[in-house]
Amino acid sequence: MALSKDEVLAGLAELVNEETGLAAESVQMDKSFSDDLDIDSISMMTIVVNAEDKFGVKIPDEEVKNLVTVADAVNYIADNQ
Amino acid sequence: MKIVVTGLGATTPLGGDVRSTWDALLAGKSGISTLEQPWVAQYEIPVTFAGQAKVPASEVLTLQECKRLDPSSQFALIAAREAWADAGTPSVEPERLAVEFSTGIGGVWTLLDAFDTLKERGPRRVLPMTVPMLMPNGPAAAIGMDLAARGGVRTSVSACASSTEAIANAITRLQSGEIDIVVAGGCEAAIHPLPISAFAAMHATSRRNDEPELASRPYDVARDGFVMGEGGGAMVLETEEHALARGAKIYAYLVGGAVTSDAYHITAPDPEGSGAARAVLAALKQANASIEDVVHINAHATSTPVGDIAEYTALKRVFGDHLGQIAISATKASTGHLLGGAGAIEAVFTVLALKERTAPPTINLDNQDPEIPLDVVTSPRKLPDGPILAISNSFGFGGHNAVVAFRSYE
Numbered sequence A: 001m002a003l004s005k006d007e008v009l010a011g012l013a014e015l016v017n018e019e020t021g022l023a024a025e026s027v028q029m030d031k032s033f034s035d036d037l038d039i040d041s042i043s044m045m046t047i048v049v050n051a052e053d054k055f056g057v058k059i060p061d062e063e064v065k066n067l068v069t070v071a072d073a074v075n076y077i078a079d080n081q
Numbered sequence B: 001m002k003i004v005v006t007g008l009g010a011t012t013p014l015g016g017d018v019r020s021t022w023d024a025l026l027a028g029k030s031g032i033s034t035l036e037q038p039w040v041a042q043y044e045i046p047v048t049f050a051g052q053a054k055v056p057a058s059e060v061l062t063l064q065e066c067k068r069l070d071p072s073s074q075f076a077l078i079a080a081r082e083a084w085a086d087a088g089t090p091s092v093e094p095e096r097l098a099v100e101f102s103t104g105i106g107g108v109w110t111l112l113d114a115f116d117t118l119k120e121r122g123p124r125r126v127l128p129m130t131v132p133m134l135m136p137n138g139p140a141a142a143i144g145m146d147l148a149a150r151g152g153v154r155t156s157v158s159a160c161a162s163s164t165e166a167i168a169n170a171i172t173r174l175q176s177g178e179i180d181i182v183v184a185g186g187c188e189a190a191i192h193p194l195p196i197s198a199f200a201a202m203h204a205t206s207r208r209n210d211e212p213e214l215a216s217r218p219y220d221v222a223r224d225g226f227v228m229g230e231g232g233g234a235m236v237l238e239t240e241e242h243a244l245a246r247g248a249k250i251y252a253y254l255v256g257g258a259v260t261s262d263a264y265h266i267t268a269p270d271p272e273g274s275g276a277a278r279a280v281l282a283a284l285k286q287a288n289a290s291i292e293d294v295v296h297i298n299a300h301a302t303s304t305p306v307g308d309i310a311e312y313t314a315l316k317r318v319f320g321d322h323l324g325q326i327a328i329s330a331t332k333a334s335t336g337h338l339l340g341g342a343g344a345i346e347a348v349f350t351v352l353a354l355k356e357r358t359a360p361p362t363i364n365l366d367n368q369d370p371e372i373p374l375d376v377v378t379s380p381r382k383l384p385d386g387p388i389l390a391i392s393n394s395f396g397f398g399g400h401n402a403v404v405a406f407r408s409y410e
Helices: A005-020 A041-055 A070-080 B018-026 B038-042 B063-068 B071-086 B108-121 B130-134 B138-147 B162-175 B193-201 B240-245 B274-286 B305-325 B339-356
Strands: B003-011 B097-103 B181-188 B231-239 B252-261 B294-298 B327-329 B389-396 B400-408
Touching (some): A005 A041, B063 B071, B071 B231, B181 B339, B339 B400
Parallel strands (some): B294 B327, B294 B389
Antiparallel strands (some): B003 B252, B181 B231, B389 B400
8 A cells, every 4th residue: 555645754754864863853845855954965865775675666866866855755755656 | 303192092802992992901801702793603704703892883973974984984083083182182274184094904894795785685775885985095084074184184005014104104294394283093894704714714813712812822832823803093193393382292202103015925924024124223213213222112913823923033133132121012912903903003002101101911921932032021011211212013914014113202
C-alpha cells in the first residue's frame, strides 16, 4: 500500500537526521534542502540513495536537481512509489 | 632559529589523551588485547589481537564527523584538537599556520568497505565521500580544515617512518620564515582483516594469540613480531620567538630532524644499519649536539627478531661506548605499533620524558636478547638534571629512516 505524503515526510526526515544530524522536526515541506537545511550535494546524494532503498522508488540522477524543497522530494517519492 | 614544542595530543591503545596515555605507560600497562570483532572468526584471521584505541573515536567526535571521516582521520582530528587546545588555542594568521600530518596506509577501512558495497549493492550505493575519505592526505586535510590552516597542508608517506618524517618536515617549514606554527604528527587505523592478514602473510607480526598483552616484547629473546596498534599523535611546533610573544608554555626544543634511505631491500632493514646511523648522525648534527649529549632514546624497536638487532647495530655504530650511558625505552611494548602514527606518539613520549625528566618503561622484557646489550629502561627512570637531549627513531618498509631530536627547555 502506498504511503501517504505525511508518512513519506516522516521517513524522509529520519533519513535527513541520520545523514546530517538535523532534528527531524526541522524537515518541513516548505524548506529548501540547500538554502534552509544547509545540505550539500554530497549529503543530498546519500539521502537520495537511502530514500530509494527506504521507499522502493528509483530517483534518477537527472531528477535530483529538481528536488529543491522537501515538498519536491516528498511529492516525487509519493507519486512514484 | 629555535623551534619549540608548545602542545601535545594523542589517542592511543593506552588512553584517549596524552595524560591518560602517559600515566598508563609509566604504570607499565599494556594496551594490547584480544579482538572481539566477528570477522576474526569469520575469516579465520591468524592473528587475533591488537592495540585498539582505548577510547573509541565515536565517543569523542560527532556522528557527522564520524560519517565523513575515515577512522584514521578521526584519530588525527582528536589528537590535533587536543594538541591545539594544549597549546592554548594560539591566535595565528591562517596563512602562517601549516599542517604536516602522516599516515602509513591511509583510509583502508573506507576503501575496503566501499569495495564491499560495490560488489554487494552496485556502484550507485558507493558513498560519494569515498575518495576524500580514503586519500592518505585525508587526515592532514581534516586537521587543516578544522584549524583553518592555509599555509600548506602536507602528508609524507614512508610507512612506519611517516610521522617522524612529518615532524622533521615541520622544521624546514618553520625555518623558511613563511610559517609561525606547524601542527605535525600522524595516525593509523588499520585494524582491519585485510592489513592484519597481509602483515601475517609476511610473518611480520606476533602470533602470541593466547597472551596478547605479552606479545609486544622488544629486545626479549622470545619476541616474534610486532603487534599492530591504532590511534594518533600530534604536536604543535612553533618558533621560539612566536611562542614567547604569545606567552605559551613550552615543553621542549625540537632541535633536529633527519631522513635517510637504505636502498637495500623493500622490507628488510640494512643489517649494517648504515642508513639508520646516518639519520641519527644527521639529526644530531642539525642539533649542534655531540653524541655524549644524548641521554635517552625512544627506539623504533617493534619487537621483530631482525629489526631490533638492526637498530642496535646502527646505534652502536653511532654511539660506540656511550651507548651504555643512554636510557633506552621501547614503548611499542605497551602501545603496539601504530605504523604511520608510531613516530608521532613516540615523539610525544620523548618530549614528556625530557619535560618530566623520566624515561618510560619497556614492559615484557623478561629475558633480554644477549645480542642487544642496551641499557633498557624497565621501570620509570629519572633522567639527569641540566640541559639534556633525547632522540626518537622510526624506520619503515621501503628502507626509510627518520630521526627527530629534542632538547630540554630550561
